[in-house]
Amino acid sequence: xxxxxVAVVGAAETTELGVIPNMSQIQLHADAALNAxxxxxxxxxxxxxxxxxxxxxxQMCHYLGxxxxxxxxxxxxxxxxxxxxxxxxxAIEAGLCKTVLITHAESGKSMIGKLPRSIPADSLQGQxxxxxxxxxxxxxxxIPVLRYMKTYGITHEQLAMVAVVQxxxxxxxxxxxxxxxxxxxxxLNSRMIAYPFRLLQCCLVTDGGGAxxxxxxDRAKDFPRKPVYILGTGExxxxxxxxxxxxxxxxxxxxxxxPLAFKEAGITHADVDHLMIYDAxxxxxxxxxxxxxxxxxxxxxxxxxxxxxxxxxxxxxxxxGGGLSYMHSGxxxxxxxxxxxxxxxxxxxxxxxxxxxxxxxGVGGMFAASGTIIFTNER
Amino acid sequence: xxxxMRARPKPTPETQHFWDGTxxxxxxxxxxxxxxxVYFPPRPFCPSCASRKVSIFKASGKGTLYSYVxxxxxxxxxxxxxxxxxVVALEEGPRMMSNITGCPQTPEALELDxxxxxxxxxxxxxxxxxLFRPAKG
Numbered sequence: 001x002x003x004x005x006v007a008v009v010g011a012a013e014t015t016e017l018g019v020i021p022n023m024s025q026i027q028l029h030a031d032a033a034l035n036a037x038x039x040x041x042x043x044x045x046x047x048x049x050x051x052x053x054x055x056x057x058x059q060m061c062h063y064l065g066x067x068x069x070x071x072x073x074x075x076x077x078x079x080x081x082x083x084x085x086x087x088x089x090x091a092i093e094a095g096l097c098k099t100v101l102i103t104h105a106e107s108g109k110s111m112i113g114k115l116p117r118s119i120p121a122d123s124l125q126g127q128x129x130x131x132x133x134x135x136x137x138x139x140x141x142x143i144p145v146l147r148y149m150k151t152y153g154i155t156h157e158q159l160a161m162v163a164v165v166q167x168x169x170x171x172x173x174x175x176x177x178x179x180x181x182x183x184x185x186x187x188l189n190s191r192m193i194a195y196p197f198r199l200l201q202c203c204l205v206t207d208g209g210g211a212x213x214x215x216x217x218d219r220a221k222d223f224p225r226k227p228v229y230i231l232g233t234g235e236x237x238x239x240x241x242x243x244x245x246x247x248x249x250x251x252x253x254x255x256x257x258x259p260l261a262f263k264e265a266g267i268t269h270a271d272v273d274h275l276m277i278y279d280a281x282x283x284x285x286x287x288x289x290x291x292x293x294x295x296x297x298x299x300x301x302x303x304x305x306x307x308x309x310x311x312x313x314x315x316x317x318x319x320x321g322g323g324l325s326y327m328h329s330g331x332x333x334x335x336x337x338x339x340x341x342x343x344x345x346x347x348x349x350x351x352x353x354x355x356x357x358x359x360x361x362g363v364g365g366m367f368a369a370s371g372t373i374i375f376t377n378e379r
Numbered sequence: 380x381x382x383x384m385r386a387r388p389k390p391t392p393e394t395q396h397f398w399d400g401t402x403x404x405x406x407x408x409x410x411x412x413x414x415x416x417v418y419f420p421p422r423p424f425c426p427s428c429a430s431r432k433v434s435i436f437k438a439s440g441k442g443t444l445y446s447y448v449x450x451x452x453x454x455x456x457x458x459x460x461x462x463x464x465x466v467v468a469l470e471e472g473p474r475m476m477s478n479i480t481g482c483p484q485t486p487e488a489l490e491l492d493x494x495x496x497x498x499x500x501x502x503x504x505x506x507x508x509x510l511f512r513p514a515k516g
Binding site: 119120121122124126127128129130131132133134135136138139140142143144145146147150191192193194195196197241242243244248 | 385394419457491508
């Protein structure tokens with residue numbers, strides 16, 4: 001895709017984040033969508049392209065009263081929204097639609113109107129993983145960690161520092177769920193969830209949502225907000241079975257999506273001012289830093305432990321506090337995108353001064369899928 | 380009341396040979412007749428070269444501990460925490476998820492790369508699960 005042909009002109013989260021017992025999942029979608037529409041100064045009738053995940057485009061378009069000419073129901077887990085941005089940019093460039101609304105919402109905590117997730121007994125996961133006691137993401141996502149640690153010499157303390165540093169960012173974000181400072185000892189003494197990970201190394205479980213509106217860069221200059229351009233994009237999938245990943249020392253989907261986006265953007269790692277790496281669990285920023293080519297995997301743990309990703313550090317990472325401290329409704333990718341857009345607009349609570357390029361990297365369905373979006377505020 | 384049973388696999392036409400194998404005390408893998416690639420989970424074609432000419436064979440049942448978690452909470456139905464969910468690197472190349480029996484479910488007892496051997500645990504009359512234990516000698 002060509003650089004900077006499409007821009008984000010509307011971006012908003014749900015009015016509330018956290019525990020929202022008075023809204024169903026589809027209403028959380030609508031709340032985010034209406035906030036994004038207002039942010040862009042549009043009406044719902046201006047929307048002719050629509051994308052969402054888990055909930056279907058047909059469900060959400062009918063609920064919102066939208067009649068689209070382009071839809072995308074790509075649902076590959078928490079990074080689905082990165083893929084939606086990529087697909088929407090291609091669709092707008094191809095002339096299939098003009099103004100795309102992407103919504104995410106999940107009643108992840110209150111579980112109101114949330115579709116049940118189940119693994120059929122005759123699926124491959126049902127036959128070759130479920131019988132061995134995997135039960136939700138905390139029992140699956142960290143399975144590669146011990147191999148990663150042994151291969152690269154990563155320590156428990158370094159993996160604890162991921163949570164410590166992100167809490168420092170969260171403290172600067174009024175909407176973050178968890179803002180109290182924590183130490184490495186706090187992390188390593190928190191309740192064991194799935195060894196080697198403890199409670200503070202696992203994402204939050206919350207309610208909330210977010211929505212984005214994209215249009216062509218040429219139209220974007222007429223909108224009320226500062227346009228945020230799509231500079232580069234990448235996507236891939238590997239396997240829904242964590243046990244069947246090619247290796248536990250890297251994510252193949254990361255290694256495809258990340259470099260694709262960098263190549264398309266025509267930037268080097270030194271050009272990156274701001275970075276989001278979807279952190280459902282504490283090891284993901286390490287996998288991301290390594291697989292996106294910021295540094296060899298051996299250096300990821302020491303890099304974070306040395307404070308290079310904390311406020312004031314040379315590579316600001318997960319500046320909203322991340323899935324570990326900001327919020328995590330189940331499919332966090334939308335919140336990472338929202339923070340990248342805020343940073344590029346220059347309005348983030350923990351704003352990185354003068355940031356011009358933001359890389360937003362998502363993961364989905366454990367390591368099943370990945371999407372990378374590179375934003376810029378300069379055309 | 381008895382604890383709810385652990386998740387019970389339901390074979391498909393493509394995987395029936397694997398579950399027939401475990402019931403007969405064999406760990407069965409597939410090998411491509413065209414390119415010799417050994418793979419898992421089962422399917423009637425080679426995921427490496429797409430050949431439909433593939434053979435089923437009895438694996439050695441030997442492997443090593445590739446990685447694991449020790450799950451504390453939430454525990455799956457039929458499991459008493461803490462229990463290890465392991466990925467075993469089989470001698471023939473593929474990896475598979477399993478549980479490690481005959482050893483404490485602790486980081487000290489579960490050392491990465493330790494040699495393992497398969498053991499078969501019947502779940503009911505139809506389904507037998509392939510589990511692994513520390514290899515003897």
